[in-house]
Amino acid sequence: MRLRFAPSPTGFLHIGNARTAIINNLLALKNQADFVLRIEDTDMERSSIESENSIINDLKWLGIEWTEGPDIGGNYGPYRQSERFDIYQKYTEKLLNEGKAYHCFCTPEEIDNMREEAQKTGRNETYNGKCRNLSKEQKQAFLDEGRKPTVRFKVDSDIDITFNDIIKGDISFNSSNIGGDFIIVRSDQIPVYNYIVVIDDSLMKISHVVRGEDHLSNTPKQILIAKALKFELPLYAHMPLVMGNDRKKLSKRHGITSVNIYREEGYLPEALVNYISMLGWAAENEEEIISLNEIVKQFELNKIAASSAVFDFKKLKWMNGNYIRTLENNELFNKMRPYLEKEYSLENMDQNHIIEIITFLKPYCELLGDINDQISHFFSETIDYSSEVRELLKSENGVKIIAASKELFDSVLTEQNYHSDYINLVKEMTGATGKNLFMPCRALITGSIHGPDLAETMRLYGYDKCKKRILAACQLKD
């Protein structure tokens, strides 16, 4: 089994493409198949090496590993289409010589008119075959005019093209419905995707073409070319597209679509891979959070749903939080570290202490970056009291509790029991209970009325810091 992922380097790796890559990777792992990364960079205007690098970077981050590609070579290279033009040219000449393709001198304007005409009359081919049987003289005349021809592939009419798609089942097209003779080489000599994808897949011995459903209607054209070139056909599997919440193809306006942004936002690649694997597929016991190994073990291409799926950002987030919670503490620290360092200098801090805090705050984080908000009051010396907190502390009850707290820290509480005994002693002194007890205590120490267990928070703060906070609260004036 030989698989391939063939992105065009015209931007960042998109979630939809990432899914194609992930599914191919799953399959490759399951079947110990060869996995080719091929760069489809024939759109000279939009392709860039920066995009290629960033896509490769994102694929690696996702844990995807190919066995052949532009970065590592292989026996079927080169793996950039822009480096294979001489190969394609031979096939073009062959097609031309055999009368299976021909030069077309029509201008874009003429083509536009044909398209309009075809639309109006309800015909299916957009190109009317005008240049199919040009005489030598006619060709020469166009050449003398300075026209640069394209190469069109001859599509015979009324031929049934059928194939069995692994995901969709039997599919059939009629050659009369695919738009007529289509261009395989542009007027600037650069061949187009629909043509060379066939050559590359054949030359690279790809056995299974697993790609997005947007390629489904390209498939009959590709089959026609493969037949003209006497290539063996690969097996096809077209995956339904990933949609936004309005059921349109997932795009920027639906939310984050670039994989690199997910990385920056603090998603774990394991979570993203897990979630995306579950889009259109379910494990035997319907377990949702399962390891890559288990997915690989259970995954079957023909079990992918034939219908499209809406990308659920909330569920992804939930899943990410889940992965964060199960991460081992030191590892979690290492992963959160870059985020922390964006806002805090960790240089002079006790690493074990930070790990202790992170472990404590883990259930509050769905994204790695969430730690920054959660941890701020552990790291900062001063407090910004919100107006809500201010009001609470300036109430009669709040003032009473602040006074009691100060007295306790002045005389009763020690470095040993300041965290464990504090709240109970305040309760005894003030008679406050329940919310009236806990809210002000939490507010005056942490500056917030919500948060994790107060005693543990105080322990992690340390005696001095708790005392400072109480003194600060005493200073609280209008």
Added chain:
RNA sequence: GUCCCCGUCGUUUAGUGGUCUAGGACACCGGGUUUUCAUCCCGGCAACAGGGGUUCGAACCCCCUCGGGGAUGCCA
């Protein structure tokens, strides 16, 4: 317009003729974990697009309608 694909709770899925008064997960709502929030646990809400067939029996098979998506590029 034309061609192709698709149609189970809001979302994602289980379901391949009887075990389905349709199951799980996310989201949402309610309760519990003797302060809050988060985690965790329990409970609730909620779907077979519609209409015809086939069959003793249909979410599952067939047809039509409707709905959605994709393609229709000298993009990939």
